[in-house]
Amino acid sequence: MTTTAADSASVPGSGQATPGSTPAAIAPEPTDENVWLEDIYGEEQLAWVKEQNSRTEDLLEDADYVELEGRILEVLDSTDRIAMVGKRGDWYYNFWKDQQNPKGLWRRTTWESYCTDSPEWDILLDVDALAAAEGEEWVFHGATFLRPAPGEPYRLALLALSPDGGDANRYREYDVEARSFVDPARGGFDLPTAKGNVSWLDADTLLVASTADGLPKTASSYARTAVTLKRGAGLPAAPRLFEVPEDHMMAVVAHDSTPGFERTFAVDYIDFFNRTNLVLRDGEWVAIDVPTDVNVSAHREWLLFRPQQDWVLDGTTYPAGSLLAANFQDYLAGARDVLVLFTPDASTSLQSWSWTRNFLLLNLLQDVSSQIRVLDPSRPAERTGSQSGTEGAWASTPLDACPPLHDVNAYAVDDEDEAAADGGAGDDFWLVATGFTTPSTLMRGTLERNHGDAGTPGVVSRHATVKTSPSFFTDGDYEVQQHFAVSDDGTRVPYFQVAARNLPLDGQNPTQLSGYGGFEISRTPSYSGTVGRAWLERRTTGLPGDDGQTPHSRGGVYVVANIRGGGEYGPAWHRAALQENRHKAFQDFAAVARDLISRGVTSRERLGCVGGSNGGLLVGNMLTQYPELFGAVSCGVPLLDMRRYTKLSAGHSWIAEYGDPDVPEQWEYIKTFSPYHLLKDGVEYPETFIWTATSDDRVGPVQARKMAARMLAMGIPNVWFHEALEGGHAGASDNRQAAALQARSQHFLWKALAGGTS
Numbered sequence: 001m002t003t004t005a006a007d008s009a010s011v012p013g014s015g016q017a018t019p020g021s022t023p024a025a026i027a028p029e030p031t032d033e034n035v036w037l038e039d040i041y042g043e044e045q046l047a048w049v050k051e052q053n054s055r056t057e058d059l060l061e062d063a064d065y066v067e068l069e070g071r072i073l074e075v076l077d078s079t080d081r082i083a084m085v086g087k088r089g090d091w092y093y094n095f096w097k098d099q100q101n102p103k104g105l106w107r108r109t110t111w112e113s114y115c116t117d118s119p120e121w122d123i124l125l126d127v128d129a130l131a132a133a134e135g136e137e138w139v140f141h142g143a144t145f146l147r148p149a150p151g152e153p154y155r156l157a158l159l160a161l162s163p164d165g166g167d168a169n170r171y172r173e174y175d176v177e178a179r180s181f182v183d184p185a186r187g188g189f190d191l192p193t194a195k196g197n198v199s200w201l202d203a204d205t206l207l208v209a210s211t212a213d214g215l216p217k218t219a220s221s222y223a224r225t226a227v228t229l230k231r232g233a234g235l236p237a238a239p240r241l242f243e244v245p246e247d248h249m250m251a252v253v254a255h256d257s258t259p260g261f262e263r264t265f266a267v268d269y270i271d272f273f274n275r276t277n278l279v280l281r282d283g284e285w286v287a288i289d290v291p292t293d294v295n296v297s298a299h300r301e302w303l304l305f306r307p308q309q310d311w312v313l314d315g316t317t318y319p320a321g322s323l324l325a326a327n328f329q330d331y332l333a334g335a336r337d338v339l340v341l342f343t344p345d346a347s348t349s350l351q352s353w354s355w356t357r358n359f360l361l362l363n364l365l366q367d368v369s370s371q372i373r374v375l376d377p378s379r380p381a382e383r384t385g386s387q388s389g390t391e392g393a394w395a396s397t398p399l400d401a402c403p404p405l406h407d408v409n410a411y412a413v414d415d416e417d418e419a420a421a422d423g424g425a426g427d428d429f430w431l432v433a434t435g436f437t438t439p440s441t442l443m444r445g446t447l448e449r450n451h452g453d454a455g456t457p458g459v460v461s462r463h464a465t466v467k468t469s470p471s472f473f474t475d476g477d478y479e480v481q482q483h484f485a486v487s488d489d490g491t492r493v494p495y496f497q498v499a500a501r502n503l504p505l506d507g508q509n510p511t512q513l514s515g516y517g518g519f520e521i522s523r524t525p526s527y528s529g530t531v532g533r534a535w536l537e538r539r540t541t542g543l544p545g546d547d548g549q550t551p552h553s554r555g556g557v558y559v560v561a562n563i564r565g566g567g568e569y570g571p572a573w574h575r576a577a578l579q580e581n582r583h584k585a586f587q588d589f590a591a592v593a594r595d596l597i598s599r600g601v602t603s604r605e606r607l608g609c610v611g612g613s614n615g616g617l618l619v620g621n622m623l624t625q626y627p628e629l630f631g632a633v634s635c636g637v638p639l640l641d642m643r644r645y646t647k648l649s650a651g652h653s654w655i656a657e658y659g660d661p662d663v664p665e666q667w668e669y670i671k672t673f674s675p676y677h678l679l680k681d682g683v684e685y686p687e688t689f690i691w692t693a694t695s696d697d698r699v700g701p702v703q704a705r706k707m708a709a710r711m712l713a714m715g716i717p718n719v720w721f722h723e724a725l726e727g728g729h730a731g732a733s734d735n736r737q738a739a740a741l742q743a744r745s746q747h748f749l750w751k752a753l754a755g756g757t758s
Contacts, residue, residue: 472529
């Protein structure tokens with residue numbers, strides 16, 4: 001793998017006491033009146049869902065909604081969008097959805113054709129046609145190619161197809177030259193639908209971690225066992241290769257087929273942030289000797305390490321969020337000579353890295369704006385008085401491609417190709433740049449060592465624009481500002497504000513506040529035609545002015561909060577809001593809300609918040625703990641019942657983030673941020689829209705159902721619920737579903753906060 005995120009793990013009852021437990025300590029509510037809704041596909045339960053869907057659709061799906069959904073769908077189906085590609089051999093591959101192909105086309109083209117305004121695409125698989133032929137609502141989740149013999153083209157791939165958009169996939173072998181699946185009767189691989197991962201070992205062998213065919217699951221519902229699967233054999237009889245304990249999160253296996261560096265890895269994910277990395281040597285698994293909270297990645301002769309907490313190695317402390325390198329073979333042999341490549345500071349963090357053939361690209365954030373550095377392993381850094389404290393052992397050259405308040409990411413085109421000097425693309429890189437009012441731009445560049453007459457060492461980069469997304473709203477009418485709120489403990493919390501130029505600061509602007517704050521995920525600037533059309537460009541009608549002023553019309557304000565729990569400032573920013581400190585994420589978000597109100601941007605009546613998954617837990621706590629700050633809450637695919645979340649879908653895998661509610665001491669703090677248990681009579685709650693998907697097998701629809709049911713039973717007014725019957729954790733599996741989902745959330749907030757449209 002050439003591109004590595006700072007943390008590459010895959011993201012986001014009855015309440016009665018069990019024998020031997022202490023009910024008063026672990027179950028503050030002796031019964032859960034809505035436990036019956038936990039039967040996801042039960043007939044009675046789905047009847048309740050359909051009743052609530054009908055009620056919500058009657059409220060929201062008016063003429064304005066229909067127009068809004070259509071405008072959002074225009075964005076999602078636009079044929080002018082950038083078709084992002086990945087290079088394999090001589091071809092550039094893309095997966096594309098539009099109005100004519102809602103489930104999508106897997107296709108490829110040449111570089112010369114891709115650079116034209118109308119590329120000629122070679123269609124490899126029409127997923128709509130496949131779904132119609134097989135009577136299954138397939139959702140394409142990617143392809144993994146078998147490395148061909150030298151000089152041969154890439155031909156065989158394993159396609160991941162989900163029957164409902166969930167995390168469970170069926171892996172099927174596909175021949176891109178024949179344009180067909182390889183028949184299982186003739187030895188083609190076809191693995192049953194399950195959670196897990198698959199890697200090619202060779203042309204006739206797969207490494208498979210799966211929960212299919214009776215293979216055991218972990219308590220988190222992921223694969224516990226990995227096997228070696230020969231062509232024509234079945235999973236039950238396949239030799240066991242690797243296994244993890246049941247209470248660990250999951251097992252992952254992968255084979256690195258890089259010529260000259262072939263090796264097989266396994267990862268025992270203990271929890272979301274702790275893992276043991278192993279390499280197979282002479283038939284035995286050998287652990288890579290690092291603390292379990294140090295992220296490890298391998299590339300050719302190098303091992304890279306990124307510690308989540310300060311790491312003391314041979315008497316030296318390497319800070320959390322730094323990046324270190326060691327020779328692979330030497331480290332496994334016992335040497336502990338490591339090179340420091342990056343050290344974070346108070347404002348700068350490492351987000352991801354990507355290897356080209358000869359260089360290492362670092363994607364950084366400085367106060368949530370992008371910076372990119374190019375490291376040259378062949379040249380040691382020159383120590384000068386002007387050198388940044390974040391730089392390390394290898395010569396580092398800034399890549400001049402990052403305007404302020406933008407997100408720009410660099411990653412390799414094909415690190416296994418030859419270098420540019422040999423006519424290859426091995427040191428080519430992609431640049432993807434975006435901002436709240438800047439449509440995404442795709443650039444391609446080349447890295448070369450500077451051998452000029454001046455003799456100044458460094459890396460020369462040349463890049464040029466390849467594709468640019470169109471504007472979907474009048475983005476020039478809006479400006480982006482960054483502000484800092486002050487949280488309860490004095491921490492400065494950044495947030496982005498997108499609003500019309502010369503925004504009146506009179507508290508009358510409908511404002512949508514978005515956040516996440518978990519799992520070290522960063523919320524960075526990003527262009528959204530949906531937000532532009534559905535929020536910024538909408539207009540209020542007849543909002544009353546202050547002090548008898550003439551009623552006025554306003555557009556929306558969009559705000560993204562970079563709260564603790566996220567990754568904007570690296571692992572320390574994330575760990576500051578773990579488990580018993582979760583409240584700090586909520587305090588940060590509330591501080592941003594108060595700052596927006598105190599600055600005159602908006603008011604409680606005009607301020608709404610939106611979040612999904614862990615962000616759903618965030619806004620669920622805004623609903624229950626800070627109802628005085630918000631006029632409306634849109635809460636999607638959420639965690640809300642924190643007493644039973646570990647027993648629902650994949651919830652057990654998030655204990656490292658939130659804590660274990662079965663442990664009495666931990667439930668004492670978890671219950672303070674469990675929205676399902678924080679609802680009270682006599683509170684004036686904001687208008688609330690809770691939405692989810694039946695087929696979400698990550699968080700699941702249960703917690704959303706129960707929260708809505710309890711609020712409705714309490715007689716809380718203006719509570720609405722909607723559950724899409726397919727779409728997985730994303731809530732939608734095609735553009736039309738996505739447009740409907742986004743239109744409902746946006747239209748709900750606008751109706752609640754703006755009091756009219758034009």
